[in-house]
Amino acid sequence: MAEDRQGREEHADREEERQQERMQEEARSRTDEEEPIRADSGERLGDLDEALETHDYPTTTDKLVEAYGDYEIETQGGTETLDEVLAATDNKSYDSAYDVRRQLLELIHH
Structure with missing residues (x-):
């Protein structure tokens, strides 16, 4: 036992x-x-968030800057244009609005 x-x-x-x-x-x-997109992405990206939904994909950084470069994005330091936020990146390809949001949120949070 x-x-x-x-x-x-x-x-x-x-x-x-x-x-x-x-x-x-x-x-x-x-x-x-992958980390989920933050719920506040629409607030941070403003009107750009809706524009990204209707954009044709795949697309590139250059095409996004050409189409939406003047759109303002809320950053930790204030606001910057899409052109300014993406200036530090190479010309990448994006398959969806999700991919673009993810890239932008990574850039503005670092």
């Missing part, structure tokens, strides 16, 4: 260790997930 009790305790200990390992693995796998 003592062996059964000890065996159950060892089994429970191993199960707890496996659970801990599963939780750590899950946490590691989540670091690769």
Whole structure:
């Protein structure tokens, strides 16, 4: 009987260790997930947010600047035009409004 009790305790200990390992693995796998677009992206991007929805994709940085370069975006330091925000980037390709928003929000938050 003592062996059964000890065996159950060892089994429970191993199960707890496996659970801990599963939780750590899950946490590691989540670091690769994309961060969701912040709910305030429409506020930060102003009228540009709606314009991006109706733009034809795929598109490039150059085409976005040509079409919307004067649109103002709220940044941590005030406001900047789309042209100013994207000035530091190379000419990239974007497949959707989501991709453009993600790029812009990364640029204005850094």
